[in-house]
Amino acid sequence: MKTSDILTFECETGNYHTFCPISCVAWLYQKIEDSFFLVVGTKTRGYLSQNAPGVMTFAEPRYAMAELEEGDISAQLNDQKELERICLQVRNDRNPSVIIWIGTCTTEITKMDLEGIAPKLEKQVGIPIVVARANGLDYAFTQGEDTALAAMTHRCPEINPRVMNQQKGDAAKLVAVDVSPSDKLFDEKIGLNKGSLVLFGSLPSSVAAQLNLELKRQSISVSGWLPSQKYNELPALGEGVYVCGVNPFLSRTATASMRRRRCQLIGAPFPIGPDGTRAWIEKICSVFDVKPDGLGERENQIWKILIDYLEIITGKSASFMGDNLLEISIARFLIRRGMVVYEVGIPYMDRRYQAAELLLLQQTCRKMRRPMPRIVEKPDNYSQVQRMHELQPDLAITGMAHANPSEARDIDTKWSVEFTFAQIHGSVNARDALELVTRPLRRGVDSVSDCRRLSRQTLDVQQS
Amino acid sequence: MKLAYRMYAGPAHIGTLRVASSFKNVHAIMHAPLGDDYFNVMRSTSERERDFTPVTASVVDRHVLARGSQEKVINNISRKDEEQHPDLIVLTPTCTSSISQEDLQNFVDRASLSSESDVILADVNYHRVNELQAADRTLEQIIRFYLDRARKQGTLDRSVANAPSANIIGIFTPGFHNQHDCRELKRLLGELGVAVNQVIPEGGYLKYLRDLPRAWFNIVPYREVGLMTATLSEREYGMPYISITPMGISNTADFIVQVGKLVNVWAYALLEKRLNYKLYVDNQTKFVSQAAWFSKSIDCQNLAGKEAAIFGDATHAASITKILVKEMGIRVSCSGTYRKHDAERFNEQVQGLCGEVVVTEDHTEVGDTTARIEPSAIFGTQMERHIGKRIDIPCGVISSPVHIQNSPPGYRPFLGYEGTNQVADLIYNSFHLGMEDHSSDVFGGHDTRSISTKSLSTGRSDINWTPEAESEPNRIPGFVRGKIKRNTEVSARRNNILEITIDATYAAKEKSSS
Numbered sequence: 001m002k003t004s005d006i007l008t009f010e011c012e013t014g015n016y017h018t019f020c021p022i023s024c025v026a027w028l029y030q031k032i033e034d035s036f037f038l039v040v041g042t043k044t045r046g047y048l049s050q051n052a053p054g055v056m057t058f059a060e061p062r063y064a065m066a067e068l069e070e071g072d073i074s075a076q077l078n079d080q081k082e083l084e085r086i087c088l089q090v091r092n093d094r095n096p097s098v099i100i101w102i103g104t105c106t107t108e109i110t111k112m113d114l115e116g117i118a119p120k121l122e123k124q125v126g127i128p129i130v131v132a133r134a135n136g137l138d139y140a141f142t143q144g145e146d147t148a149l150a151a152m153t154h155r156c157p158e159i160n161p162r163v164m165n166q167q168k169g170d171a172a173k174l175v176a177v178d179v180s181p182s183d184k185l186f187d188e189k190i191g192l193n194k195g196s197l198v199l200f201g202s203l204p205s206s207v208a209a210q211l212n213l214e215l216k217r218q219s220i221s222v223s224g225w226l227p228s229q230k231y232n233e234l235p236a237l238g239e240g241v242y243v244c245g246v247n248p249f250l251s252r253t254a255t256a257s258m259r260r261r262r263c264q265l266i267g268a269p270f271p272i273g274p275d276g277t278r279a280w281i282e283k284i285c286s287v288f289d290v291k292p293d294g295l296g297e298r299e300n301q302i303w304k305i306l307i308d309y310l311e312i313i314t315g316k317s318a319s320f321m322g323d324n325l326l327e328i329s330i331a332r333f334l335i336r337r338g339m340v341v342y343e344v345g346i347p348y349m350d351r352r353y354q355a356a357e358l359l360l361l362q363q364t365c366r367k368m369r370r371p372m373p374r375i376v377e378k379p380d381n382y383s384q385v386q387r388m389h390e391l392q393p394d395l396a397i398t399g400m401a402h403a404n405p406s407e408a409r410d411i412d413t414k415w416s417v418e419f420t421f422a423q424i425h426g427s428v429n430a431r432d433a434l435e436l437v438t439r440p441l442r443r444g445v446d447s448v449s450d451c452r453r454l455s456r457q458t459l460d461v462q463q464s
Numbered sequence: 465m466k467l468a469y470r471m472y473a474g475p476a477h478i479g480t481l482r483v484a485s486s487f488k489n490v491h492a493i494m495h496a497p498l499g500d501d502y503f504n505v506m507r508s509t510s511e512r513e514r515d516f517t518p519v520t521a522s523v524v525d526r527h528v529l530a531r532g533s534q535e536k537v538i539n540n541i542s543r544k545d546e547e548q549h550p551d552l553i554v555l556t557p558t559c560t561s562s563i564s565q566e567d568l569q570n571f572v573d574r575a576s577l578s579s580e581s582d583v584i585l586a587d588v589n590y591h592r593v594n595e596l597q598a599a600d601r602t603l604e605q606i607i608r609f610y611l612d613r614a615r616k617q618g619t620l621d622r623s624v625a626n627a628p629s630a631n632i633i634g635i636f637t638p639g640f641h642n643q644h645d646c647r648e649l650k651r652l653l654g655e656l657g658v659a660v661n662q663v664i665p666e667g668g669y670l671k672y673l674r675d676l677p678r679a680w681f682n683i684v685p686y687r688e689v690g691l692m693t694a695t696l697s698e699r700e701y702g703m704p705y706i707s708i709t710p711m712g713i714s715n716t717a718d719f720i721v722q723v724g725k726l727v728n729v730w731a732y733a734l735l736e737k738r739l740n741y742k743l744y745v746d747n748q749t750k751f752v753s754q755a756a757w758f759s760k761s762i763d764c765q766n767l768a769g770k771e772a773a774i775f776g777d778a779t780h781a782a783s784i785t786k787i788l789v790k791e792m793g794i795r796v797s798c799s800g801t802y803r804k805h806d807a808e809r810f811n812e813q814v815q816g817l818c819g820e821v822v823v824t825e826d827h828t829e830v831g832d833t834t835a836r837i838e839p840s841a842i843f844g845t846q847m848e849r850h851i852g853k854r855i856d857i858p859c860g861v862i863s864s865p866v867h868i869q870n871s872p873p874g875y876r877p878f879l880g881y882e883g884t885n886q887v888a889d890l891i892y893n894s895f896h897l898g899m900e901d902h903s904s905d906v907f908g909g910h911d912t913r914s915i916s917t918k919s920l921s922t923g924r925s926d927i928n929w930t931p932e933a934e935s936e937p938n939r940i941p942g943f944v945r946g947k948i949k950r951n952t953e954v955s956a957r958r959n960n961i962l963e964i965t966i967d968a969t970y971a972a973k974e975k976s977s978s
Contacts, residue, residue: 020499136497
């Protein structure tokens with residue numbers, strides 16, 4: 001295969017498997033505790049959201065379908081009246097603090113004016129209604145979260161300069177408790193010059209707390225997260241607020257907070273893996289004029305803890321088929337630990353939002369003397385399978401549609417959806433991320449003789 | 465618009481895909497937006513399928529929306545034709561294509577000119593039919609297509625086979641225990657001296673479909689899928705069919721009687737003899753199947769008069785109802801199905817066997833009914849299993865929709881004589897667990913089983929929450945919130961409190977923790 005020193009980007013046909021972006025509901029409703037997600041669409045979408053998250057949907061979820069019937073599509077029924085009836089029912093059943101409408105392909109095609117109806121109904125129902133158009137016409141899988149968070153940036157309160165200063169004072173005081181007096185002066189200096197920091201991206205609260213702590217070690221306090229645990233606790237945005245993403249698929253949220261809320265975006269690699277976490281913190285520190293302290297030591301420490309996993313993956317090769325946009329960051333993390341990555345498939349590549357991550361990927365490849373992976377946007381799964389057949393990577397990171405068939409063809413597979421649900425952010429969770437990656441490599445099912453290739457299709461070929 | 469939390473049967477295109485991907489070397493191309501091809505995920509995970517699911521999407525994106533698919537669908541069809549040489553490509557419409565109203569038939573006509581594969585458009589209307597109806601139609605459509613062609617080309621073999629033989633229609637993927645049922649049916653037929661001509665659609669090659677009419681008769685084990693094909697062959701090729709599901713001892717006996725009748729029609733003419741299966745049925749019932757003895761044994765006495773609620777597809781719900789009532793002496797307080805368009809027949813089947821009949825697609829209605837009648841066990845789908853979990857009643861899963869745990873690698877047929885054993889185990893184990901649970905309650909366990917804790921309905925409470933008390937349960941982690949809220953209401957009701965204040969919530973908490 002061809003290798004090159006610069007990153008190459010290709011774009012294929014877009015015939016690939018991924019989840020519909022409405023599946024973001026599955027983790028967002030858990031994150032935002034007082035929310036209710038209403039997916040406005042047809043049975044096709046409902047069936048997905050019930051099947052994709054599997055067991056989770058059975059546990060009394062705070063989401064439902066507003067299932068469109070023939071009368072809705074042929075406009076015999078009035079959208080606004082129908083939605084009003086349903087939202088009142090949701091209010092009576094669940095009494096949420098916010099209802100989030102997820103627009104689907106169907107509402108796009110029928111041009112249902114969700115954004116227009118929402119403000120009217122908001123008054124009648126008395127609950128805020130946020131509209132996110134997370135449809136499969138425009139977006140893939142995790143980008144659903146992006147549309148939802150972008151819609152929510154508009155609901156964040158405007159930052160009040162006076163309160164901001166006070167908060168900064170408080171933060172400086174808090175920090176002062178566990179730093180030496182000389183640092184205290186330094187902190188107050190930042191407090192005077194710099195704005196507050198809001199992080200965006202939905203993470204489990206424990207992971208968010210860990211990242212907060214990592215930054216606090218560098219005397220940087222996080223003033224809020226988008227999304228917050230509760231809708232009423234959305235962070236204040238506005239001029240002078242710095243925002244920084246924790247996930248690679250949040251480009252619309254980044255754009256919305258810059259253009260519509262006049263925040264400043266910190267473009268950093270994403271805190272996935274110890275290297276990513278370190279680079280992420282360093283970048284934030286540089287913006288806040290803080291000299292990072294002890295990061296190198298900390299990174300080395302984490303790598304040391306991971307030594308048993310690193311032995312498994314060093315020298316092994318991997319291919320990403322691409323479905324959740326985390327691919328670049330995870331590939332960079334794996335290359336840093338000595339893996340060879342042949343191909344990184346990715347549904348959509350925002351080269352501006354991911355610029356720092358791409359740069360780190362390049363640096364990592366040079367440093368580790370590994371070939372640059374080919375980055376394939378909108379991949380074609382059929383061609384990818386052919387390429388994988390040729391290259392025979394030790395590990396394929398694919399969606400669930402291809403996982404079992406690849407295993408049957410003797411290619412160890414990690415299904416990629418798990419990365420969106422597992423805790424992989426921050427130094428602390430690097431172990432979890434590697435736990436996932438190495439799982440297929442650690443299984444050791446070779447003991448059953450002659451069971452490597454189990455596909456029925458290949459058997460047929462041999463027989464005929 | 466309809467507020468829906470869960471659904472029993474999927475959208476129409478799923479049915480089409482299930483049939484298409486069950487045949488060998490048939491490829492389905494969906495006209496759908498990105499992400500709608502999650503059927504591949506379902507098949508490859510829930511069935512642990514080893515091979516790539518032969519389904520791709522011709523992706524509908526903004527460009528398609530603005531300008532129409534133009535050459536895209538045709539290109540996708542010809543590309544698949546070249547890459548994988550399928551015998552047939554089924555273009556599958558989704559809700560998106562039904563709304564965007566593209567002329568898919570036109571694409572099919574044009575594509576079939578250039579491609580070596582046959583190309584057809586699945587004739588399913590998204591808004592009118594659900595998954596199961598669509599599967600039934602698509603199967604009939606494919607069979608009709610190939611039989612018509614064979615007739616035109618003169619290759620149709622209409623000579624009746626020399627020995628008794630049957631087609632099994634309606635075994636497909638991912639169906640509830642279909643693979644095991646198929647094996648059991650083959651075994652049963654083998655013991656009756658009936659050869660299996662063809663099984664469709666699962667594993668069937670299209671080129672052999674022309675031999676379909678050679679069988680003496682057709683067997684449609686499940687009501688959901690296959691009846692349309694069976695009636696087609698009856699009408700056009702004079703093939704009789706059996707639609708009795710051989711599930712449970714008496715149903716299996718009835719099924720065999722039917723087989724006997726149909727076999728003897730030709731057997732006398734062709735082989736000059738009559739077959740009699742009476743002895744076989746007797747022997748199987750008494751000794752091979754343990755179910756008859758099991759119901760007679762003292763263990764099963766304990767089940768007498770116990771109550772059960774049943775819900776599922778028409779085939780399984782009706783058969784299990786019959787088994788519980790007639791073969792095990794269990795009272796069925798409620799039997800129901802989500803197959804609304806088959807309600808009449810379902811009513812007929814369970815008439816006189818159960819207290820009430822519920823025909824609905826609304827899973828909260830099923831939940832509320834179950835909660836109200838408080839059976840000792842539920843037999844239903846995965847959704848009923850979760851209802852059971854919430855209201856603390858054991859549940860045996862008897863019908864799809866199901867999880868991966870209902871695609872067991874071990875041999876678990878529901879049909880035939882081995883099926884009666886499996887069903888007996890399932891039923892007995894569900895109740896047994898129920899009794900254990902009960903005895904732990906009696907011996908100093910927690911006594912939380914009162915009717916009001918079992919209500920699943922939301923927003924139908926006569927109790928008011930003051931605003932500050934309302935915020936209290938919100939501080940509790942989501943997954944236990946409902947339970948704690950209910951406990952609070954129960955405690956309030958016991959003390960005749962109609963308005964729940966913050967004090968009342970704490971009082972309830974104290975009580976439940978003490």
